[in-house]
Amino acid sequence: MSTPSPANDRPKIRLRDVRKSFGSKVVLDGIDLDVGKAESLVVIGGSGSGKSVLLKCILGLLDPDSGVIEIDGQNVVGLPRAEREAFMHKFGMLFQGGALFDSLPVWENVAFGLIQGEGMDRVKAREVALTKLAQVGLGEDVSRLSPAELSGGMQKRVSLARAIATEPEIIFFDEPTTGLDPIMADVINDLIVKCVRELGATAMSITHDMASARKIADRVAMLYHGRIIWEGPVGDIDASGNDHVDQFIHGRAEGPIEMAIRRE
Amino acid sequence: MNPLARIGAAFLAFLSAIGRIGMFTATAVSHCVRPPFYANLLLRQFLEIGYYSLPVVGLTTLFTGMVLALQSYTGFSRFSAEGAVATVVVLSMTRELAPVLAGLMVAGRVGAAIAAEIGTMRVTEQIDALTTLSTNPFKYLIVPRLLGATISLPLLVLIGDIIGVFGGYLVGVYKLDFNQGAYIHSTIQYLERMDVISGLVKAAVFGFFVALMGCFHGFHSRGGAQGVGAATTNAVVSASILILIANYTITELFFAR
Numbered sequence: 001m002s003t004p005s006p007a008n009d010r011p012k013i014r015l016r017d018v019r020k021s022f023g024s025k026v027v028l029d030g031i032d033l034d035v036g037k038a039e040s041l042v043v044i045g046g047s048g049s050g051k052s053v054l055l056k057c058i059l060g061l062l063d064p065d066s067g068v069i070e071i072d073g074q075n076v077v078g079l080p081r082a083e084r085e086a087f088m089h090k091f092g093m094l095f096q097g098g099a100l101f102d103s104l105p106v107w108e109n110v111a112f113g114l115i116q117g118e119g120m121d122r123v124k125a126r127e128v129a130l131t132k133l134a135q136v137g138l139g140e141d142v143s144r145l146s147p148a149e150l151s152g153g154m155q156k157r158v159s160l161a162r163a164i165a166t167e168p169e170i171i172f173f174d175e176p177t178t179g180l181d182p183i184m185a186d187v188i189n190d191l192i193v194k195c196v197r198e199l200g201a202t203a204m205s206i207t208h209d210m211a212s213a214r215k216i217a218d219r220v221a222m223l224y225h226g227r228i229i230w231e232g233p234v235g236d237i238d239a240s241g242n243d244h245v246d247q248f249i250h251g252r253a254e255g256p257i258e259m260a261i262r263r264e
Numbered sequence: 265m266n267p268l269a270r271i272g273a274a275f276l277a278f279l280s281a282i283g284r285i286g287m288f289t290a291t292a293v294s295h296c297v298r299p300p301f302y303a304n305l306l307l308r309q310f311l312e313i314g315y316y317s318l319p320v321v322g323l324t325t326l327f328t329g330m331v332l333a334l335q336s337y338t339g340f341s342r343f344s345a346e347g348a349v350a351t352v353v354v355l356s357m358t359r360e361l362a363p364v365l366a367g368l369m370v371a372g373r374v375g376a377a378i379a380a381e382i383g384t385m386r387v388t389e390q391i392d393a394l395t396t397l398s399t400n401p402f403k404y405l406i407v408p409r410l411l412g413a414t415i416s417l418p419l420l421v422l423i424g425d426i427i428g429v430f431g432g433y434l435v436g437v438y439k440l441d442f443n444q445g446a447y448i449h450s451t452i453q454y455l456e457r458m459d460v461i462s463g464l465v466k467a468a469v470f471g472f473f474v475a476l477m478g479c480f481h482g483f484h485s486r487g488g489a490q491g492v493g494a495a496t497t498n499a500v501v502s503a504s505i506l507i508l509i510a511n512y513t514i515t516e517l518f519f520a521r
């Protein structure tokens with residue numbers, strides 16, 4: 001297409017030839033990716049393949065070495081810090097490790113974006129926080145604890161509640177169901193689907209959990225050796241015709257990916 | 265690598281560290297004067313840095329004042345100048361010892377705590393999380409600590425001055441049998457306003473350096489618990505060295521003619 005597309009056709013997130021290295025280690029080696037408005041994209045890929053780095057580049061926590069990252073049609077690579085930070089209002093992020101503020105109680109963690117980012121008063125923000133905590137299956141008794149007093153799975157759920165508390169336009173989930181029991185994992189999957197369907201949010205998730213991927217994804221992209229080697233609708237994933245994808249979704253030790261590991 | 269190249273590499277690393285500290289300082293200071301401000305966080309740091317450092321600064325200055333009186337008495341009696349004891353105590357305390365000792369004590373107590381806290385926040389991605397929640401980490405974490413330390417250290421030192429002089433008085437009157445009135449009189453007699461002011465200016469600068477080094481090393485810490493440990497050590501060592509260098513520089517600015 002050479003003509004400029006209308007605003008609602010325009011992808012919410014658009015990446016072209018994004019590259020990122022740490023020293024001599026190439027992590028992202030030319031990523032091209034589009035995520036449409038109100039679409040849920042799941043990125044899969046082996047451990048250490050650069051999925052978290054990809055999210056952090058889009059968020060602006062890491063600066064890519066080169067390439068284009070457009071949010072709502074505006075290139076954000078190379079923008080001055082202050083302008084880059086203005087985009088944070090659109091984002092919510094669930095960090096892989098939780099990243100809860102250990103100096104604040106659970107409810108203030110969840111309400112943080114509302115109080116500090118949006119200037120909501122504390123009483124009201126606390127109510128919203130309790131609602132969000134209830135959605136991830138945590139009661140008022142938990143809300144007063146400090147994050148250090150929670151189990152790993154509970155921390156993850158608090159972190160998820162924090163990511164969606166401000167109802168952002170774009171939400172990143174870095175392994176939302178890792179460390180949860182299967183039932184709670186499904187509750188979280190439903191919650192992510194709800195954020196996309198009901199709030200119209202654009203979601204980009206990372207997961208190793210194929211059941212979760214099948215449930216929350218509209219589209220799936222596979223990251224391998226710094227590139228997107230396959231992407232398509234979630235329904236096509238079993239007939240991708242790509243050996244790497246086949247091996248990954250079936251979790252087989254034998255296949256092209258293992259060969260790559262041996263070579264290194 | 266040949267030795268010359270090694271020296272060159274070390275020198276370049278040193279310059280780049282200076283550059284990074286300079287940039288960090290400029291960013292931090294620029295955020296001190298631009299809203300939003302977090303008054304409650306500043307208050308908390310004030311309490312944390314100022315109030316909770318009172319016992320350690322009080323004890324340090326008390327015993328320093330006491331030993332100063334004792335030492336100068338035994339020294340000065342060799343040429344019958346015992347009368348100068350009170351003056352020596354008050355001038356040494358206000359101009360040198362209270363600010364330097366309080367600065368070093370606070371570097372150990374507060375500088376280390378700041379580096380460990382911010383360093384842990386860095387390696388557990390809490391600082392990244394702050395950014396994604398539309399909160400600038402400089403404003404939220406660093407400005408309150410810088411201002412808290414810069415304001416509370418002069419107050420600590422003023423209290424330390426008084427306690428130190430009181431320590432000298434205790435030893436002078438109760439151990440060395442000075443006349444109470446005469447001791448107080450000679451304490452005040454030669455004291456100039458500039459003696460106290462220079463000490464307070466030093467304290468403000470030292471407080472700034474302690475918080476700056478804690479924040480800088482914490483903010484740039486890498487690699488888990490080990491990285492945080494290294495950040496803590498570096499914060500205390502670099503703050504202590506900066507305090508000693510700044511102490512000489514400020515003294516020269518105030519009193520050299």
Ligand SMILES: Nc1ncnc2c1ncn2[C@@H]1O[C@H](COP(=O)(O)OP(=O)(O)OP(=O)(O)O)[C@@H](O)[C@H]1O
Binds near residue numbers: 049
């Ligand atoms: N700050 C950094 N400095 C240096 N190297 C880094 C940094 N962050 C990530 N890397 C490297 O980039 C690579 C990709 O890391 P990343 O965290 O994106 O992996 P991932 O795909 O999220 O893996 P996992 O599924 O295990 O979370 C890793 O090899 C890692 O060593």
Ligand SMILES: [Mg+2]
Binds near residue numbers: 051052053096174
């Ligand atoms: Mg990861």
